[in-house]
Each structure stands twice: as structure tokens, then as C-alpha cells.
Amino acid sequence: MIITELAVLKWLHILAMVYWLGGEWGVFQTSYYVINRKLPMDERKRHMNTAYKIDILARTGILLLFPLGFHMGTFWGVQPLGGAWVAACWIFFALWIGLAWAAFFKRETDTGILLTRIDEWIRFLFIPLILVAAIASLLGYGPFGAGPMQKWFPLKVLLFSFMLMIGLKLRFIMREWTMLFRVLAREPDNSAAEETLERSIRVGRGLAYVYWVGIASVGFLGAVKPF
Numbered sequence: 642m643i644i645t646e647l648a649v650l651k652w653l654h655i656l657a658m659v660y661w662l663g664g665e666w667g668v669f670q671t672s673y674y675v676i677n678r679k680l681p682m683d684e685r686k687r688h689m690n691t692a693y694k695i696d697i698l699a700r701t702g703i704l705l706l707f708p709l710g711f712h713m714g715t716f717w718g719v720q721p722l723g724g725a726w727v728a729a730c731w732i733f734f735a736l737w738i739g740l741a742w743a744a745f746f747k748r749e750t751d752t753g754i755l756l757t758r759i760d761e762w763i764r765f766l767f768i769p770l771i772l773v774a775a776i777a778s779l780l781g782y783g784p785f786g787a788g789p790m791q792k793w794f795p796l797k798v799l800l801f802s803f804m805l806m807i808g809l810k811l812r813f814i815m816r817e818w819t820m821l822f823r824v825l826a827r828e829p830d831n832s833a834a835e836e837t838l839e840r841s842i843r844v845g846r847g848l849a850y851v852y853w854v855g856i857a858s859v860g861f862l863g864a865v866k867p868f
Contacts, residue, residue, distance in 0.1 A: 647716045654709045654863070657702040662856050664699025668692045668815075669849050675818065676839045682829060689818055696815060697745040701738055703808060707771075707801070708734045710863070719786040719794035737763060748819060757816050764809050768802050775799035792868040797859055804855045807848050814845040 674680060674688035708730045714720025715727060740760055747753030778785035778795035785795045817837075824834045 647713060650709055650713045650716075654706065654713065657705040657709060658856070658860055660698045660702035661706065662853065662860075664695050664702065665849060665852060665856070667695035668699065669846060671695065672842045672845065676835075676842050678835060682825060686822060689822060692818075693745065693748055693815070697742065700741050700745075703805070704734055704738050704741065706859075710797070710801075714785070714794055717794070719791045720784075721786065722784055754816065754819065757812070761809060761812060764805060764812075768805050768809070771798055771805075772802040775802060790866065790868065793862045793866045796868065797862040800855060800859050800862065804852065804859060807852050807855070810848060811845055811852070814841045817841050 671688050671692040675685055675692065677685065680688075708727075711720060711722075711730050712727050715723040737760075740756060740763075744753050744756035744760055747756060774784055775795045775798040777783065778787050779792065779799070781787055785791075785798065787795055818841075821834050821838045821841075824831055825838075828834070
């Protein structure tokens, strides 16, 4: 049996996709307990911490998907930016994942909120970058291949950029949880904070359904390569 570099990358890509999809489902289910006013505040906070522990694996999976796909694209000939570009991509995402984990460990502190904001700022730069690259490639301007049976790759990148937009909104919601729980720790009977918490999670749940369909579509394009 010969284990190739591409086979290992495919395996890692599948694992990253599983953690992304499964993690988002776990956070979705845990959110019901986070907003349950009938539960003691300590219990609700425990569920919030559980949601964060699940979410960091999903967040890691999301961030691993792009460098893995970018790397595999060189083998399939749909991504001509090889060599130094692939190495630079891995270094950038390794640092980004490190930032995400640092924000996770410091999540209940001001430092953690600052690190989370930096994570968000990176997304504000990265999402338009890959969005433009995907559209330009589909129009035939590169950098990705868009010849016969190659359009699946820029389409996948395009869809992935939309999923990152939804993910960014969900990041805002989870950061809001931390800030609202600080308020509720000082003022347990603050109904305005409770209503804001419930409203933000309702929005997040609605987005989650679109998110799951989008994630499944990203996986379909990568597995079937139909165009």
C-alpha cells in the first residue's frame, strides 16, 4: 500500500469538514440551554462554556479547509499557485488558528475579546479577497483554473466565502453571549439583556440552517467535481 500526499490531504480535509459541520450542530443544540431562563445562571454559563469548547473545533476545521483545498488544488491542476504560495498559505493559517485558540483560552477576559476582534478583522480582509479571486477565476481572469471540468474549484471557493460571511455573523453572536453574561452576572434580573440574548440566538439559529445547506454544498462540489 502506498500512502500519497494527496490521499493524506483528502483525509485531513474530510476530518476538517466533519468537525465543521458537527461542531455547528453541537453549538446549535447547546444554545437552547444558554437562553433557558428557568435554569440557574451557573448552569446556563456551563452550557455556554460547552458551546465554546465545541465551537473551537468547528472553527479550527473551517480554517484548515482553505489551506488543505489550496494545497490539493495544485495536484488537480486547478490552482496554479504552487510552491512558495502553498507554504505561505500554510504559515498564514497556522498563525490564524493559533490566534483563534488564544482567543478561546482567554474568552472570558478583555484580552480574549480583543483577540476575537482581531480574528474578525482578518475575516473582513480575507473574505473579500477570496470572493474576488473566485469571481475573477469564473470570468476567466484567474488565479484559479476555470476550464472544462475545473469550474467546481472557484465555485467551491465562492461558496466557501459566503459560508465565512455567515460564520462571521455567528462569531459576533457568540462574542455577544460573553458580554451579555457579564451583564447578567452583575444584574441577574436584567430583562433587556435576556431579551437581547434570546434575539441574537434566534437570528443565529436561522442562519444555521442556511449554513448547513451551504456546508453540504461545499462538500458536494469538492467530492463530485461536477463542472
